[in-house]
Amino acid sequence: MLSIIDFVSVLFLIVAAHAAKPRGGSGFDENNVVTWGNVLKLKQGREVQLTMDRAQGSAFESKHNYGSGFFQTRIKLPLKDTAGVVTAFYLTSKGNSHDELDFEFLGNRGGKPIALQTNVFANGRGNREQKYNLWFDPTADFHTYGILWNQYQIV
Template sequence: MGLIRESLIIMVLGVVVVMSDEVFDKYYEPFWGFDHLSVTDQGKEVQILIDATSGAGFKSKQEYCSGIFRMQIKISEKLTGGIVTSFYLISSNKNEPKHDEIDFEFIGTKGKFQTNVFVNDPGHREELVNLWFNPSAAFHTYEINWNPQQILFKVDNKTVRTFIYPPNYISRPLHVEGTVWNGSWAGAVDWSKAPFTSSYRGFYIQGTPCNK
């Protein structure tokens, strides 16, 4: 998930975001840092806190082989290097040397996040995006539209990256994760500002389960 190269995309138009009423436990469940994750607003919002002891994460209950995966995110107002707020699709064993992954990652720098694609390898397909709004001021919608020909990365329904690939390029089933964690590649954390809290809403999935 390291930051290797930059391809800057600058947008100038604002978008009004429509909030979703999807509840967290329809598609998702916590899977680590349980005491640093809270479900609020009658199940419609998840807040993830990270401090020097832990971050947290949640994952989808199912795996998919294509689909539209959408999340509304508001990152911590207290910014520092090293804190990564993420929304991504990943194959089951992320610790394997070879895996598949499709990323949205905020990297602790105001107004910027990176996208990345891993396909049976360590990745190195990063693109850094300059946002046209402050992602800590309000919720905005981030979408991964994954089909057999391409991946569209969207922000507030605007495509910020198109990744085209040959058939069967991504071969593994993927599940969805939302995590806030300490990534050393993203810089050193200023823990004097801790805790950092990011919020997630709009837990929308229109995915195609894989054939067993």
């Protein structure tokens, strides 16, 4: 169980991401909104880097609604002691029904393996967590992660 200090220190952060394929213009600002934190826009707004400090992380969300499809991001996790930090890439619904697909990288104490936790929420019900110890170092370079969602499956 998390103490209140641990809970307050849990930060949601996407370290770097390519925005979803845009519906309108090709720039970040035409298709996304920064919900909190600091976002550095690169390559004419086609790539963003989100940062964190001791007080907060960063996040953005799409201005558009999407149905099924393939969603991907490139993430390089922060180095060193990241206990209490959750780096997340997720899809979520709006409205009364809470649906969500999660990729969450759980922070750790230096030198320990980084775990990836996935979860699926459908109609507000989760409890489908799966945790994986990664076989590679996600802090060494950018890696591509994706979610394929269609009428038959979520991969």
